[in-house]
Amino acid sequence: MKRIAVLSDIHGNIAALEAVVNDIKRKNIDHIVNLGDHISGPLWPEETIRYLMKQDWIHILGNHDRNLISQDPHDHRLSDQYSFKSIGKNEKDWLKSLPKNIEAQEGLFLFHGTPFNDEIYLLETIENGRARLATHAEISDRLSATYYKQLACGHSHIQRVVELPGSIIIVNPGSVGLPAYDDTLPEYHIMESGSSHARYSIIDYQNSLPSVDMISVSYDYKIAVKQALKNDRPDWAKGLESGYMVD
Numbered sequence: 001m002k003r004i005a006v007l008s009d010i011h012g013n014i015a016a017l018e019a020v021v022n023d024i025k026r027k028n029i030d031h032i033v034n035l036g037d038h039i040s041g042p043l044w045p046e047e048t049i050r051y052l053m054k055q056d057w058i059h060i061l062g063n064h065d066r067n068l069i070s071q072d073p074h075d076h077r078l079s080d081q082y083s084f085k086s087i088g089k090n091e092k093d094w095l096k097s098l099p100k101n102i103e104a105q106e107g108l109f110l111f112h113g114t115p116f117n118d119e120i121y122l123l124e125t126i127e128n129g130r131a132r133l134a135t136h137a138e139i140s141d142r143l144s145a146t147y148y149k150q151l152a153c154g155h156s157h158i159q160r161v162v163e164l165p166g167s168i169i170i171v172n173p174g175s176v177g178l179p180a181y182d183d184t185l186p187e188y189h190i191m192e193s194g195s196s197h198a199r200y201s202i203i204d205y206q207n208s209l210p211s212v213d214m215i216s217v218s219y220d221y222k223i224a225v226k227q228a229l230k231n232d233r234p235d236w237a238k239g240l241e242s243g244y245m246v247d
Helices: 014-024 045-053 063-070 078-086 089-096 136-143 221-230 234-242
Strands: 003-007 031-034 101-103 108-111 124-127 130-133 150-152 159-164 168-173 180-183 189-192 198-204 211-217
Touching (some): 003 014, 003 168, 130 189, 136 159, 159 211, 168 198, 180 234
Parallel strands (some): 003 031, 108 150
Antiparallel strands (some): 159 168, 180 189, 198 211
């Protein structure tokens, strides 16, 4: 029997990551996978990436990670600007070594957004500034010819398990480090989880179909809020504190 812990969207929140890892240590896990967006944000990018580089996990390249190694720094938005300035060549080389997708243990296919685009939400569709659950047809179209039966994605920061016809299971573990945010792409929208918890998932391959535990971990989010405010990011502070972007 394999038990795989699935993490995503840490966004430089080492405090939340350490709380999640401590929780994982109590749960008899065989493997840990990490679906990207490791450090982007106004928190602790240097400390977080150095921690991750020491871990024997599968790490996937997220869209913000890709920005840090391929985009002109003058084009970086605020979160990527801060992270880019905080890390050195060794850390950037490590990011360059990461795959965009990979098949992990038990045939679990890992990627950040969709298998073919790290900036597109797989399980959500943006409408009127909010995210709704995507339809089976929308998800299938985004998966295209992907043939895997078990898939894990991140990017939206929203914990979900979706089952498609043919016993296809898709897991989004939610975000370890950022429970709510706003973005301007593909249009302005907000993503909210509703609380300050650090989130991850465990996929358990005991039966013919895997079972999935969605886990929310309490941690001292106030230190992350303080760090965001110190770096002049009240938007992050609000999301970290409440899991909401609007009152």
